[in-house]
Structure formats: C-alpha cells, structure tokens
Amino acid sequence: PKRFRVQHLAEAKARGEKLTMLTAYDAMTARIFDDAGVDMLLVGDSIGDNMLAHDTTIPVTMDELVPAVRAVSRAVRRSLVIADLPFGSYEASPEQAHASAVRMLKEGGAHAVKFEGGRRVAPQVELLTGAGIPVFGHLGFTPQSENILGGKRVQGRGDEAAERLAEDALALQEAGAVAVVLEMIPAPVAARVTEVLRIPTIGIGAGVECDGQVLVWLDMAGMGDWSPRFARRFAEIGTALRTAASDYVDAVRGQEYPGPEHSYES
Numbered sequence: 001p002k003r004f005r006v007q008h009l010a011e012a013k014a015r016g017e018k019l020t021m022l023t024a025y026d027a028m029t030a031r032i033f034d035d036a037g038v039d040m041l042l043v044g045d046s047i048g049d050n051m052l053a054h055d056t057t058i059p060v061t062m063d064e065l066v067p068a069v070r071a072v073s074r075a076v077r078r079s080l081v082i083a084d085l086p087f088g089s090y091e092a093s094p095e096q097a098h099a100s101a102v103r104m105l106k107e108g109g110a111h112a113v114k115f116e117g118g119r120r121v122a123p124q125v126e127l128l129t130g131a132g133i134p135v136f137g138h139l140g141f142t143p144q145s146e147n148i149l150g151g152k153r154v155q156g157r158g159d160e161a162a163e164r165l166a167e168d169a170l171a172l173q174e175a176g177a178v179a180v181v182l183e184m185i186p187a188p189v190a191a192r193v194t195e196v197l198r199i200p201t202i203g204i205g206a207g208v209e210c211d212g213q214v215l216v217w218l219d220m221a222g223m224g225d226w227s228p229r230f231a232r233r234f235a236e237i238g239t240a241l242r243t244a245a246s247d248y249v250d251a252v253r254g255q256e257y258p259g260p261e262h263s264y265e266s
C-alpha cells in the first residue's frame with residue numbers, strides 16, 4: 001500500500017475526504033490498525049493512563065514513550081506514525097522541543113510529532129518545521145494542563161474562548177503545523193475553526209464537522225469498562241478477552257486443553 005504522508009493531509013481536506021487516526025502503543029495493534037486502513041497512528045502520552053496505570057498523562061517520560069514509538073513504527077506499512085511529546089519535554093524552549101522530537105524520529109522512527117498548546121508553542125512549531133519535522137498541534141482540552149484547566153472539561157465555550165481558540169489554531173498554522181487536534185470543544189466552535197484553517201482539524205469530542213477524527217483505541221474498541229461520552233464503542237474487546245481468559249482457565253483445570261491436536265507424538 002502507498003504510504004500516507006503529511007502532503008495528503010491538505011489534499012484530503014481540499015477534497016472533503018475525512019481523515020482517520022487512532023492511538024497505538026505496540027506493534028500488534030499497530031499492524032491491525034495499519035491493515036484496517038487507518039491513515040495515522042498516534043503514539044499518545046495517553047499510554048500513561050491507558051497502559052501504564054498512571055492516573056493522568058503527566059508522569060509519562062520520553063524513555064517510556066520512545067520504545068512504544070519504535071514498536072509502532074516498525075509495524076506499519078502505510079500509516080503515518082505521530083509521536084506525542086510528553087509533559088516537560090518541549091515547553092521550555094524550541095531547542096528543548098527539537099531535542100525531544102529528534103529522539104522520536106531517530107530512535108523511535110516516527111514521521112511526525114504532536115504537542116499541546118497554541119501561541120505559546122508557535123516558536124517550537126516553527127523551529128521543528130524548519131528542521132524537517134512535521135508538527136501536529138493539539139488545542140481545546142489539553143490533558144497535560146489539567147491542573148490549570150481544573151480537570152477534564154469542555155473548552156472553548158462562549159464567544160471569547162471560541163475566539164481565543166481560533167487565534168491559537170491560526171498561530172499554529174502560520175508557524176507551519178500540518179494539522180491540529182481539537183479535543184472536547186463544542187461542535188459549532190470546532191466547525192468554525194475547521195472553516196478558517198487551511199490545514200485539517202482532527203477532532204476528539206469536537207463533532208462531525210472536523211476534517212478527521214481520532215480516538216484512544218481502548219475507548220474505540222471497548223477495551224476498558226468505561227469510555228468517555230464522545231467515544232463510540234465499536235466493539236467489546238474487553239469482555240471478549242475476559243471470556244477467552246476465563247474459558248482458558250476452565251479448559252486447563254478440566255483437562256479439555258490441550259487436546260491431542262495440540263500435542264506432539266513421540
């Protein structure tokens with residue numbers, strides 16, 4: 001299959017073709033999602049609360065994320081691999097962001113990076129873009145700032161907040177960002193940002209008018225007991241896996257497994 005590249009982002013938006021993104025944190029799921037035709041795989045810092053048993057994304061380190069990025073990059077044939085920059089790895093300066101992003105490409109094999117924030121990280125976006133590293137922005141509810149934002153809340157409600165969001169999105173575009181993730185903002189606000197931008201918006205809890213959608217794969221596949229309101233559970237993988245494991249336990253205890261077909265003759 002032909003690789004999905006950052007050049008295809010603006011083309012897809014111009015043609016009105018919706019873009020698809022899922023998170024992936026390992027080779028097995030990455031291969032499945034790549035086979036399924038998902039355009040972009042995000043090795044998100046959501047690895048923290050989803051895979052590493054942290055409460056938030058804030059404790060996630062570069063050293064935890066880089067091996068996951070490498071596993072996903074090795075597994076894909078078509079999907080674009082985007083590495084999140086974790087909390088504390090890019091905010092202080094463009095140089096800090098550059099050092100982190102370079103690790104994601106050189107050690108991780110990522111094709112692009114993503115980090116949170118608007119105007120305040122525009123210098124980071126500009127330096128990385130100039131250095132040959134495509135950048136995805138992330139606005140609206142930005143989990144790394146939850147201590148400032150007062151928890152997991154919808155952002156961009158009201159005219160003033162919506163205006164600030166649009167200005168942040170434009171600042172990212174002007175700095176060279178290739179797309180912007182919009183998380184948990186009212187659908188009409190996301191629609192307006194999508195209209196004013198040349199680059200695509202990728203929504204999560206941001207309505208159907210965004211140029212594409214992203215979900216944490218565990219929420220999409222029903223892996224955990226709970227998914228956020230904005231996620232549709234396209235399967236009940238958690239229940240299927242629990243049933244499989246408990247059937248295995250019963251079969252071993254009941255000596256129904258292994259059967260002759262699973263055993264070697266002398």
Ligand code: KIV
Nearest residue numbers: 023044045046181214
């Ligand atoms: O880390 C992540 O999974 C993300 C998406 C929810 C956009 O940043």
Ligand code: NA
Nearest residue numbers: 044045046084
């Ligand atoms: Na993230």
